[in-house]
Amino acid sequence: MPKNENYSSNFQDKKNNHNPNIATILSLIFAGLGQLYNKRFLKGLILILLEVSFIITCADFINLGLWGIRTLGTMPGVDHSIFLLVYGLISLILIVFAIIFYVLNVKDARKQAKLIAQGWKAPSIRESIKIAYDKSFVYLLTIPGFVLLIFSVLLPLLFAVSLAFTNYDLYNSPPKNLLDWVGFENFGKLITAPLWKDTFVSVFAWTIMWTLVATTFQIVLGLFLALLANDSRIKFKKVIRTILILPWAVPGFVSILIFAAMFNNEFGTINRDIIIPLFGGEGIPWLSDPFYTRIVLILIQTWLGYPFVFALFSGVLQSVSKDWYEAAEVDGATRWQKFKNITLPHVLFATAPLLIIQYTTNFNNFNVIYLFNEGGPAVQGQNAGGTDILISWVYKLTFETNNYSMAAAISLIIGILISIFAILQFRRTSSFKQEGKI
Incomplete structure (x- = not known):
């Protein structure tokens, strides 16, 4: 239904007794009745047909879904709590669609009833179709994609959030067992239960340290190398840039x-060919001591992450006007002052959003943690490894111990933390402001 129509040429000189309240009540009783009262017969019949079709098609499914999401089943071995949860979430989405449809229907009927009461004359069916097409064309193109987005993105997200409030684990899995809603019990375990509390605090602290240190190192190294490669005194810039970008070319x-x-304790070349010949002993326990494993992980991520930052900064530095540096030299500015007041602000202004993404990406950087040592080594008194971050811990809870509800609870915490960080940083970043308002 178009929200706005061109009524200016359809008003009559005299008002009539058409009652908007009647149109509103009829639309509330059944979609389309208000439009029929307004003598918009085609629109009214279409709305009636849509509501009848929705009721016939979805009524039973919505009834089952609402019962399922409320109870999660009543008969073990027969009712499948996961299926019922999904049906319930889909039912809630359909109900939201129906409510939006009904609100638009009522607003349309009441608005046109008021115009008719003021003497407005409805256009002909042909004119109505033309107006509707002109006003609704953009919505007809975007609505299918929007609906697909809801069922492909929002529905899985709602499902994951819902699992965080259930008792879904290895020992309580449908269809043999039924799930129950447990409220915030899973979140309470992360704070009160000794095993979960110790593990969560340790993993969360390492995740924060890993994110800040590893990301900052790769940014600083990328900026340092970009400044060197962009220095006018450096020769063979193309060769140097090609060499520095090579780590990015390898998967x-x-x-x-x-x-x-290379860092394997027994046969790795670092211990066998470097550490032991130079210092003796049995080498450094790179994979069995969490302290050394964390150091190596930070260095590896710095190696893997700096080429992108280097390429990003190199491109930005090319756009900095040389006139600014010449003017600064005339004023007697030192190299540090030129870097601090010209180079760094320009680089950060242009790249801040991407640098923020670097932090949020490393917060959930599963590949490095799991592929290097599977989050190990093991730590006594914890159900996560010494180098597990939150996302790798979630993976282990999901696929190794099948503790789906706790994994979902931790995933929800991860999502909230990343969202808060990203929103705050993007709001503070100048890159999304108009240049004249900086």
């Missing part, structure tokens, strides 16, 4: 597996 998982072999 990440290949590099990680190679590093895992």
Whole structure:
């Protein structure tokens, strides 16, 4: 239904007794009745047909879905709680669609009833179709994609969030067992239960440290190398840039597996060919001591991440006007002052959103953590490894111990943290502001 129509040429001089309240009540009783009262017969019949079709097609499914999401089943071995949960979520989405449809229907009927009461004359069917097509064409193109987005993105997200409030685990899996709603019990375990509390605090602290240190290192290294490669005194810039970008050309998982072999405690080349010949002993326990494993992981991520930042900064530095540096030299500015007041602000202004994405990506950087040492080594008194971050811990809870509800609860915490961080940083970043308002 078009929200706005061109009524200016359809008003009559005299008002009539057409009652908008009647149109509103009829539309509330059944979609389309208000339009029939307004003598918009084609629109009214279409709305009536849509509501009848919706009731016939979806009524039983919605009834089953609402019962399923409320109870999650009543007969073990017969009712499947997961299926019922999905049916319930789909039913809620359909109900939201129906409510939006009804609200638009009522608003349309009441608005046109008011216009008719003021003397407006409805256009002919041909004119109505033309107006509707002109006003609704853009919605006809976007609505299918929007609906697909809801069922492909929003529905899985709602399902994952819902699991966080159930008791779905290895020992309580449908269809043999029924799930139950447990409220915030899973989140309470992360705070009160000793095993979960100790693990969550340790993993969360390492995740924050990993994100900040590894990402900052790759950004600083990328910026440093970009400044060197962009220096006018450096020769063979193209060769240097090609060499520095090479780590980006190798698939990440290949590099990680190679590093895992190089740092192996027993046969790795780092211990066998470097550490032991130079310092003696049995080498450094790269994979069995969490401290050394974390250091190696940070170095590996710095190696893997700096080429992108280097390429990004190199492109931005090319756009910095040389006139600014010449003017700064005339004013007697030092190299540090030129970097601090010209180079760095320009680079950060142009790249801040992408740098924020680097932090949020590393917060959930599963590949490096899992491929290098599967989140190990094991830590006594915890159900996560010494280098597990939140996302790799979620993976283990899901696929190794089948503790789906706790994995969903931690995933919800991850999503909230990343969303808050991203929103706050994007709001503080100048890159999305108009230049004249900076």
